[in-house]
Amino acid sequence: MIALPRRSVLAAGLFLGLTGVALAQAPAAPSGERFITVASTTSTQDSGLFNHILPLFKAKTGIEVRVISQGTGQALDTARRGDADVVFVHARAQELKFVEEGFSTERRPVMYNDFVLIGPKADPAGVAGTKDIVAALKTIQEKAAPFVSRGDKSGTHAAELNLWKVAGIDIAAQKGPWYREIGQGMGAALNTSGAMGAYVLSDRATWISFKNRGDLVISVEGDKRLFNQYGVMSVNPAKHPHVKVNDGKLFADWLTSPEGQKAIADYKIDGQQLFFPNAGQAGA
Amino acid sequence: MDVGAIFQAAFALVVGLDPGFLGIVFLSLRVTLTAVLIAALIGLPLGAALALARFPGRAAIIVCLNALMGLPPVVAGLAVFLLLSRSGPLGPLGLLFTPTAMIIAQVILVLPIVIALTRQVIEDLWGEYRDHLRSVGLEGLRAIPTLLFDGRFALATALLAGFGRASAEVGAVLIVGGNIAGYTRTMTTAITLETSKGDLPLALGLGLVLLSLTLAINAIAFGASRIGARYAG
Numbered sequence: 001m002i003a004l005p006r007r008s009v010l011a012a013g014l015f016l017g018l019t020g021v022a023l024a025q026a027p028a029a030p031s032g033e034r035f036i037t038v039a040s041t042t043s044t045q046d047s048g049l050f051n052h053i054l055p056l057f058k059a060k061t062g063i064e065v066r067v068i069s070q071g072t073g074q075a076l077d078t079a080r081r082g083d084a085d086v087v088f089v090h091a092r093a094q095e096l097k098f099v100e101e102g103f104s105t106e107r108r109p110v111m112y113n114d115f116v117l118i119g120p121k122a123d124p125a126g127v128a129g130t131k132d133i134v135a136a137l138k139t140i141q142e143k144a145a146p147f148v149s150r151g152d153k154s155g156t157h158a159a160e161l162n163l164w165k166v167a168g169i170d171i172a173a174q175k176g177p178w179y180r181e182i183g184q185g186m187g188a189a190l191n192t193s194g195a196m197g198a199y200v201l202s203d204r205a206t207w208i209s210f211k212n213r214g215d216l217v218i219s220v221e222g223d224k225r226l227f228n229q230y231g232v233m234s235v236n237p238a239k240h241p242h243v244k245v246n247d248g249k250l251f252a253d254w255l256t257s258p259e260g261q262k263a264i265a266d267y268k269i270d271g272q273q274l275f276f277p278n279a280g281q282a283g284a
Numbered sequence: 285m286d287v288g289a290i291f292q293a294a295f296a297l298v299v300g301l302d303p304g305f306l307g308i309v310f311l312s313l314r315v316t317l318t319a320v321l322i323a324a325l326i327g328l329p330l331g332a333a334l335a336l337a338r339f340p341g342r343a344a345i346i347v348c349l350n351a352l353m354g355l356p357p358v359v360a361g362l363a364v365f366l367l368l369s370r371s372g373p374l375g376p377l378g379l380l381f382t383p384t385a386m387i388i389a390q391v392i393l394v395l396p397i398v399i400a401l402t403r404q405v406i407e408d409l410w411g412e413y414r415d416h417l418r419s420v421g422l423e424g425l426r427a428i429p430t431l432l433f434d435g436r437f438a439l440a441t442a443l444l445a446g447f448g449r450a451s452a453e454v455g456a457v458l459i460v461g462g463n464i465a466g467y468t469r470t471m472t473t474a475i476t477l478e479t480s481k482g483d484l485p486l487a488l489g490l491g492l493v494l495l496s497l498t499l500a501i502n503a504i505a506f507g508a509s510r511i512g513a514r515y516a517g
Contacts, residue, residue, distance in 0.1 A: 037381060037462075046481050051465075068381060068462040082370030083380050187480030212482030240370060242378070 035064040036247045039076070039084035041155055042185040044230070045069035047205035047274055052267040057254055063247050071154030071185065079103060079233075082240035085248035088255070090155035090203075090230045104233035109284035110255050111264050111275040113204045115159055115226040118190065119219035120197040127199075133223040134167045141169055144178040146198035148189050151181030155228075160201045163225065190216065203228055205274040229284055230275070232256070255279070293489030304466065309497070312470040315383055315457070316450040319390035323398045324443055326391075331402025332428045335410060346403065352396035357389075361456030364389040368460065381462040386470070389456040394446035401442035405435045437509050444505055451498055471497075 044050055045067060054065045068078060072089040076098050079087045088110070089095060095107045117136060119128065125145035127136040140147055150157035164171040171179065182192050186206040193200040194214040202210075207218070220226075232255050234248035254260040261277035268274065278284050297305050334345065366372050368380040368388075379385045409431050410417075417427050432439065454472035461468030463477060471494040478487035 042480070046477075066381065066462070066464040066467055068464060082375070185480050187482055191479070191482060210482040212484055242370065242376075 034062055034247060035066055036085040036244050036251060037066045037068065037083070038086045038088055038251065039068050039070060039078040040088040041072050041075060041090055041230075042069050042187065043090070043156070043203045043206045044088060046185070046187050047209045048269070049205065049264070049267055049275060053255075053260070053263045056263050057251065057260070060254070060259075061247075061250055063250065065251060071150070071152045071156075072158065073153030076103075079235050082235070082243065084235065085244045086232065086234050086251055088230065088232045090228055091158045092229055092231065094155075094158065095231045095233060098233060102236060103239050104236050107231045107233045108252060108256050108279065109281060110230045110232050110279055111261075111277045112227060112229045112284065113275050114221070115156065115201055115228050116204050116207055116218045117199060117220035117226075118193060118202050118207060118216050119199040120193075121215045121217050122197065123219065124197070125199065128217070128219045130220055131222050133163060133220050133226055136220045137163055137167045138169065140178075140199055141167075141174065144176055146196050147179050148193045148196065148198045148200040149179060149181045150186070150189050150201075151183045152185070154185070156186060156201060156203055159226075159228065163201070166225065208269050208272055208274055229278075289485040290488040290492065293485040294492040295489075297486075297489055297493055307466060308469055308471060308474050309493070311383060311468070312451065312472070312494070313497070315386045315390060315470060316447060319387050319394055319450050320443060320447045322387070322391050323394040323446055327395050327398030327446075328402050328432060328439065329428060331399040332406045332432055333425060334399065334403045335406035335431075336424060336427065346400070349396050349400045349403070353400055355393060355396065356455065357393055357453040358455035358459065360392045361389050361459035364392065364456070364460045380460065381464060381468060383461070383468060385460040386457045386468060389460045390450040390453070393453060393456060394450050397446045397449060398442055401445065402432075402435075402439060405438040405442065406431050409435050437513065440505055440509050444502060447501065448498065451494070 040050070046069070050065075050067050054067070058064055068075070068084065070078060072091045072094060075084070075087055075089050076094055078084050079098070080101075080103055087095075087098070087104070098104055099107050117127070117133060119125070125136070125140045125143050127139050130136055139145075149160060161171065180192075180196070180198065182189055184192075186202055187210065189200050190202060190206070190210050191212055192198070194212060194216050197215065199219065204221075232252045234245060234252050235243045237243050237245045255264075256279035261279055264275050264277045265273060334342070334349075364385060365380065367374050368377065368385050369375055370378075370380070379388075406428075410427070413431075413434070417423065417430065422430055452472070454476055457468070457470055458473050458476065461470070461473065463469050463473040469477075471490055475487045475490045475494070478484075478490065
């Protein structure tokens with residue numbers, strides 16, 4: 001049965017008409033006349049820090065900050081490609097390399113917290129409550145207790161690899177089935193550890209804000225070698241002429257100013273401070 | 285975690301009408317429906333033309349299009365990412381990490397489905413009504429509008445399949461959108477984020493809302509085609 005063309009109102013058109021309705025009702029995207037793109041880590045995002053400090057920055061400057069949250073290695077690569085105006089990450093060696101390559105003219109310390117070794121309550125390696133992270137890692141390796149590694153070139157992954165090195169363990173050569181690289185963010189690593197009853201290195205901020213702890217507890221904390229420094233860098237316009245160098249610098253300036261530092265210190269979950277500002281500290 | 289917590293989270297989201305949450309829902313709908321609309325405008329005529337035209341290499345194109353229905357979203361996302369990155373060929377447009385980038389990626393995912401299914405529907409119809417259409421002087425590409433109209437109900441299903449593909453995927457929009465709060469965060473990327481934060485009830489609550497939306501859109505499309513069928517006899 002062939003219908004006449006002049007009656008050709010496609011039923012599919014009705015479905016598509018919904019598009020018009022949806023488009024009409026869609027609020028105008030907050031396209032923000034002024035915005036910058038910041039490549040940052042999963043910990044600053046997942047811990048809720050940005051939700052706390054970005055509105056304060058916007059209220060002061062009118063600049064909207066769009067955060068892409070990735071592992072540190074990936075965030076630095078995003079900036080290297082010119083897809084971000086500012087990087088705010090936590091792997092000092094990688095950050096200094098970024099500056100050395102000319103992608104930024106200056107790295108500034110912003111804040112710190114620390115890493116903690118998370119493990120199952122049952123504590124199969126018997127390291128719970130100890131203070132020596134290196135000894136704990138050695139024990140985990142000797143007993144082949146399950147250990148989850150981020151495996152994603154993030155700041156936490158870099159810190160973990162460095163700790164194995166300090167422990168005198170060549171993890172690439174000595175890893176067995178007990179060592180599981182998942183190639184995902186901090187939250188996913190904690191979810192996986194919980195499900196497998198494995199140990200995992202986490203930054204404290206993500207751990208405090210993490211909601212699916214199950215049987216996981218802090219096994220090792222308080223070792224000086226678990227220090228975790230965050231730094232900020234604006235992207236060098238000499239490398240990428242389109243970057244918003246002024247607004248990017250404004251953000252970096254604000255983070256390291258007394259006002260920004262106070263905003264960071266004020267962020268707490270259940271009374272616990274997550275990040276400790278130290279912009280003024282030389283060599284941090 | 286109990287099931288009650290999931291429904292409670294979903295219920296709180298819907299009843300609370302939190303502006304942030306509504307923004308996420310609207311952005312999801314906007315991106316997905318725009319992608320389906322664009323894919324329909326290109327794919328329906330193209331699929332019909334492919335059904336009627338005869339040229340060398342046609343079989344190869346059909347096989348490729350059918351295979352592209354299985355294109356992994358993350359691959360489409362990565363390709364669009366490399367195109368739109370400031371270091372890529374279309375970098376100067378500054379489209380990476382915008383809703384537009386997400387729409388582009390989803391068009392790439394939906395288009396093969398629309399073209400391939402349209403091609404099949406129209407080819408079947410043409411086989412059935414060829415003699416009749418020829419007798420009224422409609423032949424070749426001029427038969428396309430009539431055939432598209434006649435196949436409208438089957439084609440609506442093709443569009444719904446495309447809509448399902450777009451609304452459910454997370455791999456492509458996460459890569460090209462960047463999951464920026466209040467700007468490129470959709471239902472699926474929000475679910476991914478809440479999962480990684482360990483807030484599983486909220487993640488599943490969001491999933492429940494997404495499923496309900498998909499259900500509602502399918503119900504509307506089904507109702508519309510029923511009404512359409514009555515008028516068209």
